[in-house]
Every structure is written in C-alpha cells, then in structure tokens.
Amino acid sequence: MNTIIQARELSRWYGIVMGLNNVSFDIGPGLTGVVGPNGAGKSTLFQVITGQLQPSSGVLTVFGERPWNNPQLLQRIGYCPERESIAKELRPVAWLEGLGLISGLRAQEARRRAEQMLEKVKLAREHWTKRMAQFSKGMRQRVKLAQALLHEPDLLILDEPMNGLDPMGRQEMAQILKELAAQGTSIVISSHILAELEALCQSILILNWGRILASGEQKDIRADLKNWSEQLSIRCSDPEKLVRHLFEAGVLVGFDLESADGLLHVRVKDPEHFYGQWLRLLHESQTEVFEIRSANRSLRRIFEKVTT
Amino acid sequence: MSADIDPRARSVALRPTFWGAFRGLWLLAWRTQLSLRRLPLVLASLGLIPILAYATVEDEATRPFFHWTVEFYFLLGLPLYCLSVCGAMIRDELQSDTLGFLSTRPMTRARLFLGKFLCNFIWLQGLALLCGLLMVAVGWTRAISGITAFALIFLAAQFLAVLSYGALSSLLGLIHQRYMVLGFIYGFVVEVGIGQIPTNINNLSLSRHLRTILGNDRTIQDLYEWTPDRTLFSVAAMLAASALFLAAGAVLFTFREYHQSEEMQK
Numbered sequence: 001m002n003t004i005i006q007a008r009e010l011s012r013w014y015g016i017v018m019g020l021n022n023v024s025f026d027i028g029p030g031l032t033g034v035v036g037p038n039g040a041g042k043s044t045l046f047q048v049i050t051g052q053l054q055p056s057s058g059v060l061t062v063f064g065e066r067p068w069n070n071p072q073l074l075q076r077i078g079y080c081p082e083r084e085s086i087a088k089e090l091r092p093v094a095w096l097e098g099l100g101l102i103s104g105l106r107a108q109e110a111r112r113r114a115e116q117m118l119e120k121v122k123l124a125r126e127h128w129t130k131r132m133a134q135f136s137k138g139m140r141q142r143v144k145l146a147q148a149l150l151h152e153p154d155l156l157i158l159d160e161p162m163n164g165l166d167p168m169g170r171q172e173m174a175q176i177l178k179e180l181a182a183q184g185t186s187i188v189i190s191s192h193i194l195a196e197l198e199a200l201c202q203s204i205l206i207l208n209w210g211r212i213l214a215s216g217e218q219k220d221i222r223a224d225l226k227n228w229s230e231q232l233s234i235r236c237s238d239p240e241k242l243v244r245h246l247f248e249a250g251v252l253v254g255f256d257l258e259s260a261d262g263l264l265h266v267r268v269k270d271p272e273h274f275y276g277q278w279l280r281l282l283h284e285s286q287t288e289v290f291e292i293r294s295a296n297r298s299l300r301r302i303f304e305k306v307t308t
Numbered sequence: 309m310s311a312d313i314d315p316r317a318r319s320v321a322l323r324p325t326f327w328g329a330f331r332g333l334w335l336l337a338w339r340t341q342l343s344l345r346r347l348p349l350v351l352a353s354l355g356l357i358p359i360l361a362y363a364t365v366e367d368e369a370t371r372p373f374f375h376w377t378v379e380f381y382f383l384l385g386l387p388l389y390c391l392s393v394c395g396a397m398i399r400d401e402l403q404s405d406t407l408g409f410l411s412t413r414p415m416t417r418a419r420l421f422l423g424k425f426l427c428n429f430i431w432l433q434g435l436a437l438l439c440g441l442l443m444v445a446v447g448w449t450r451a452i453s454g455i456t457a458f459a460l461i462f463l464a465a466q467f468l469a470v471l472s473y474g475a476l477s478s479l480l481g482l483i484h485q486r487y488m489v490l491g492f493i494y495g496f497v498v499e500v501g502i503g504q505i506p507t508n509i510n511n512l513s514l515s516r517h518l519r520t521i522l523g524n525d526r527t528i529q530d531l532y533e534w535t536p537d538r539t540l541f542s543v544a545a546m547l548a549a550s551a552l553f554l555a556a557g558a559v560l561f562t563f564r565e566y567h568q569s570e571e572m573q574k
Contacts, residue, residue, distance in 0.1 A: 050412045053565055069562060075322050075414040085405035087336065089343030094335065101332030102413045104324030110332070113320060131343070147409060152320050 004029055004155055004186045005049060010058035012044050012210075019044035021210035022058065027188060031181045033197035034190040036207035042190045043082055045207070046159050049188070050079040062155065075104070078153035082160045082190075084140045088133035092118060092143045095132065096150060103151040110150075117146035122172055137164030145173070149180075156180065158189040162196060174200055230271040230294065237288040239264035245285035251277060262290075324414045330423045333410075337427040353389060354435055357381045358442035365450050373452045374531055377443050377462070378522065383515055386466065387499075390432060390473035391491040395481035397428050402566055411566075418558035425478050425554060429471065436470050437463065454527035461528075465521040472514050472546045475553035482560045514549060517542035 005027040012019040020041045034042050047053040048060050051067035051074060060066070065073045087095050093114050100110030118128060121142040127135065132143060141164050148156055158177075162170050174196060181187055191197050197204065204221065206214040214221050236242050243255050243264055251274045256265040268274040282289060341350060361376040398421070401407040410420055440463050447455035480487040480494070503513025510516045520542040523534035 047408075047567065050408070052408055052411055052567060069417055071324060071414040071416055074412055075324065077412065079408065079412040081405070081408045083405050085408075087340060087406055087409075088404075089340050089345055090336065094339050098332040098336035098339075099409060099413065101335065102324075102329045102410065102415065103332075104322035104328055104414055105320060106323070106328075107331070109320060151322055151414070 005062050007060045010055050010060050012056050018210045023212045025212055025215045029186045031201040032188045032203040033201035034205045040207040041210040046157050050157055076154040078148035078156045080144045080148040080158045080161050084137055086132050086140050093128050096147055099147050100150045113150050117149050121146045138169050156187045160190055162191050230268050232266050233293045234264045235262050235291040242285050242287040249281055326419050329415050333423045333427050354439050358446050362446045368451050370452055387473045391477040393432055394428050394474040394477035395487035397424050399481050417562045421558050421561040429474050432470050436466055440466050458525045461525045465518055468546045469518055472550045475550040479553045479557040482557050517546050
C-alpha cells in the first residue's frame with residue numbers, strides 16, 4: 001500500500017493533557033474515516049496533518065514530508081476545519097477568491113475556481129451574493145468544503161464536514177466526496193455519523209483518549225472481531241423452550257427473556273458457528289420463529305465495542 | 309511503507325508568491341473592514357478627534373489646537389489605534405477560528421504574518437492620512453498660524469509613527485492575548501518613563517524620535533521646545549525598530565503554535 005500519511009509514535013500534548021498518545025498508523029489512498037468521541041484527538045490529529053500543530057514527540061509525514069511550515073506540501077492538502085468558523089462579514093465568492101489568490105491561483109483563475117467550487121458543493125447561486133453571516137450551518141459547511149477544494153489538493157482533510165447538513169445535504173456531500181475519491185483525491189474524514197462513514201470509507205481509524213483502538217480496512221477490523229459475542233433478538237412461539245435448547249447446545253454466552261412478548265435476546269459466542277447450526281437447532285427445538293433480528297456488525301457496533 | 313506520491317496532474321496552476329498572497333489577503337482585509345458591521349466604527353474613529361478638536365478649539369487658538377493634534381491625537385490616540393488594529397490582526401483570526409484557513413495555505417508563516425501586517429499597515433496609513441488631513445483642515449478652518457508648514461512634517465512623522473507603532477503592536481499581539489495591557493505597560497515604561505530620561509537611553513522610546521521629527525516645525529519648537537537635533541538618526545531608528553519588531557514577529561509566528569482552543573481557554 002502506498003502510504004499517504006504515516007505516523008510513528010506520534011504524541012501531542014497540551015500541558016498535561018494528552019491530545020495524541022504515542023500513536024502509529026498508516027493511511028493510504030482513498031477514503032479513510034476517523035472515528036472517535038469528543039476529545040478523542042481527531043482534531044489534534046488533523047491539525048498536525050495540516051501543519052498547524054507540531055508533534056510533541058514522534059513523527060508524522062504526509063506524502064513523505066513533515067507538514068509543519070512546509071508550503072510545498074500544503075499545496076497538496078486541502079483542509080476543512082470542524083467549527084463553523086468562516087469570515088462572516090464576507091460573501092462566499094469574495095472569500096474563496098481571496099483564499100484562491102493566497103493559494104497561488106492567478107486573479108481570473110481564482111474567481112473562476114471560486115464559482116466553480118461553489119457550484120460543485122451545490123450552494124445555490126442566489127446565496128453567492130449574501131454575506132455568510134446569514135448562512136445556515138449547512139450552507140457554511142458547503143462553503144468550507146469549497147475553500148478546501150479551491151487549489152485541487154491531492155489530500156483532503158475534512159473535520160466533521162457533515163455537521164449541520166440535512167439528510168439530503170449529507171447525501172450530496174457523500175456523493176461529492178465519492179466523486180473526488182474516484183478522481184484520485186485521497187480523503188480523510190471524521191464524523192459522528194458512523195453509518196455515513198461506513199458507507200463512504202474503505203478504511204477507518206478509531207481513536208479514543210488520544211490512542212488508536214483500531215485501524216485498517218473495515219472488513220479486516222470486522223474479521224478481528226470474530227471472537228466477539230453478537231446479540232440476536234428472536235420473537236418465537238416458546239422462548240423458554242428455545243433458549244433452553246440453545247443453552248444446552250452450548251452456543252450461547254447469555255440471554256434475556258421477555259416471555260410476555262415472546263421475545264428472546266441471546267448473546268451468541270461465535271456467530272459463524274451459530275449460524276451454521278441455527279436451522280438444525282431450531283428444528284430440534286420445535287419452536288416457531290416469527291422474527292429474528294441481529295444487532296449487526298455495523299461501524300457503530302465496532303465503535304461501541306472498541307471504545308467501551 | 310512510506311512513499312513520495314507524485315502529485316496528480318492539476319487542471320489549475322499554482323504559483324504561490326508573496327505578492328499573489330498579499331493580493332488575496334488585501335482583498336479579504338478591505339472587504340472585511342468595509343463590511344456593514346465595521347464601517348460605523350471606522351467612520352467614528354476617523355471623525356471623532358477632528359470633530360472634538362473643531363468643537364473645542366477657538367479661532368487662532370494655537371496652543372489648544374496643537375494640544376489636540378500633537379499631544380492627544382498624535383502621541384496618544386494614534387498609538388492606541390495602531391495597537392487595537394495591528395495587535396488584533398492575528399488574534400482576531402484566532403478568536404473567530406479562521407486562522408486555519410490561512411495557515412494551511414501554501415506559504416510560510418513568516419510571509420503570512422508579513423502579508424497580514426502589510427494589509428493592516430496600508431489600511432491604517434489610509435485612515436491615519438484621512439484623519440491627519442481632517443486635523444489639518446480643522447487647523448485651516450480655525451486659522452491656526454503655521455498650519456501649512458506643520459502639515460507636511462506632521463504627515464511625514466505620522467507615516468513613520470504608523471509604521472513603527474503598527475509593527476510593535478503586531479508583535480505584542482503575537483506575544484499575548486492581552487496585547488492592549490502589554491501595550492499600556494510598554495507605553496508607561498518605555499514611552500512615558502524611559503523616553504523622558506535626559507540621557508541616551510531615551511533613544512529606546514519611539515515617541516522621543518517622533519518629537520525630534522516634529523521639532524523640525526518652528527511652531528512646535530516654540531510651543532514644546534522640542535529640538536530637531538539628529539533628525540536623520542531618529543528616522544533611521546524608527547525604521548530600524550520597525551524592521552526589528554517585524555522580524556521578531558515573523559520568527560515568533562513561525563515557531564510558536566497558535567490554536568483557537570488555547571486562545572479560548574485563556
């Protein structure tokens with residue numbers, strides 16, 4: 001794997017508070033999601049990647065170079081910060097044009113790119129002449145994304161870009177990111193909306209308390225969870241009979257009964273083995289099953305598992 | 309494996325230069341300053357002292373006029389205005405959490421600092437020139453003797469004052485969030501204290517050099533007994549001080565981290 005971002009024993013602390021605690025990881029091309037609760041160290045990591053903070057110890061490289069005070073490298077990085085901080089007194093085209101000029105675009109090109117990017121992020125043209133103080137949170141997110149795309153970066157760092165977007169907006173944002181990734185832009189994105197990261201990103205990095213709890217491709221992380229118990233909810237004609245039979249077969253690690261509703265919650269030790277035996281066990285128990293639901297191995301579940 | 313991955317072929321050409329970046333910063337600066345929220349403040353700060361001077365100075369009242377123009381406007385109001393504008397140039401970005409949009413652009417932090425300073429300097433010079441001309445207009449209207457000869461020296465000294473006080477203020481703004489307090493301490497210790505000591509140590513004071521430059525005007529000589537001795541040295545000292553402040557600011561901004569969370573916690 002070509003590594004876009006590489007961290008080795010990277011730490012960053014603020015006084016006695018650890019932002020990142022001795023983390024090592026590799027991030028490759030494509031879409032990578034960074035997941036973690038508030039205070040996990042996501043924004044600190046992004047600020048180190050974009051050269052706004054220096055590591056307290058260890059090394060982080062982007063495209064093989066250290067980002068701090070490295071303008072050459074910054075030409076290849078686009079950054080969209082988390083907070084809805086924008087130049088509120090300005091209009092979006094003027095703001096993007098100014099930032100484009102600072103990035104090294106020529107005057108006409110800066111103006112053209114500004115308009116092009118506003119179109120790309122689907123900010124309605126009627127808002128282009130309004131001051132950004134009047135913008136909704138979702139509109140500000142779009143403008144923030146547009147400024148990150150101005151100079152056509154190879155790597156996009158997006159800190160919670162979905163915040164404040166309505167469902168339609170999120171879908172549009174996801175589509176834009178997918179298109180960018182398809183065109184060869186590597187994207188590192190953090191979000192609290194895990195289902196969206198799950199659908200978007202091949203790879204994830206799970207952070208908590210400044211440490212990396214899991215990293216890699218989603219399928220690999222799922223494979224690592226083989227030994228985790230999985231919870232199933234089964235609605236059936238005789239829950240007590242079914243649970244007794246399953247328990248005797250040694251496939252459960254625990255259960256909860258809601259006899260009145262005919263509902264049985266079971267925790268299965270080895271899901272793959274269980275599903276292999278399930279039909280036979282059901283047949284033997286002579287119980288009629290109406291519904292079976294699995295708390296599937298979603299990113300949310302993975303996240304909950306590794307952070308608890 | 310870490311790898312140097314070649315950049316993709318771009319559809320846009322990036323040629324980051326200092327002047328290109330300055331154009332961008334200037335575009336953002338003047339549009340922000342002329343926004344509806346700030347414009348009333350700008351106009352008020354521009355017109356307040358000339359209006360007060362016009363209202364309180366009687367015709368041919370030379371001393372009260374120069375009291376307003378030199379002692380109040382030039383030696384107090386102007387440095388404080390420089391402090392509030394240039395001290396805030398990075399702090400404002402930090403407070404509103406927009407510094408990241410600039411510091412992640414392809415230019416060194418030193419260039420960013422100098423570009424921001426240049427924008428604020430030009431803006432301040434424009435305002436100070438207008439304000440200075442208004443003060444001179446008040447002098448003409450009130451038939452103050454020697455106002456025409458004073459005007460040229462006054463405007464030239466003001467140019468240097470804005471440069472040096474602006475550079476100092478931008479450095480103070482980088483040193484601490486409470487740059488206004490730092491500025492007052494500096495003012496009392498260096499300008500009011502050391503600047504009045506009748507030995508060479510008063511060369512450390514910017515206002516002492518400004519007094520020397522203004523001393524080239526005969527009316528000022530008569531009123532304040534400021535002598536124009538070693539005017540060129542004073543001009544050179546102010547230019548050197550400005551360069552020193554800016555260099556220190558650029559170095560500080562290059563090596564020190566500034567981030568919003570820290571700013572908000574203070």
